[in-house]
Amino acid sequence: MSSPHATPARRPPIAVGHAPVRPIWVCRRGCGTWPCPSARLTLRAAYDDDLVGLAVEMAGYLFDATGDLVRLNPDDMPGPEALFTRFVGWTRRTPFT
Known part of the structure; x- marks a missing residue:
């Protein structure tokens, strides 16, 4: 039986290759600053049913x-x-701009 306060499992890491290069925080694939558009799309899809979890991540x-x-x-x-x-x-569903 799981606790109601159990820590949720983290989602799979971002798209292969579109990970951040630390400590400068650019996309490993050369897309510019991280999270790049490809990483955002992958993360959004992984957290489609949990936007609060995405924001926390x-x-x-x-x-x-x-x-x-x-x-x-x-x-x-x-x-x-x-x-x-x-x-x-x-x-957010409607991102800050």
Whole structure:
């Protein structure tokens, strides 16, 4: 019997090849910043029935990316709003723009 507070299993990782290159957070396939459009499509499909789970997953990536990027160059990293939009804002049914 599972607990009502059990941690849900994480979804499969992003499309093969469209993973982030850390610590710079660009797409491994050269699509630009990560999550790239292909990674977003794959993630959206994997979480089609759980957009809250997708937002939580992406918030974890946002946390990791913020730490990596601030260590690389704290004076020239994207601002908080840009990072939120990049990692989490697109996960809504109607994305933030």
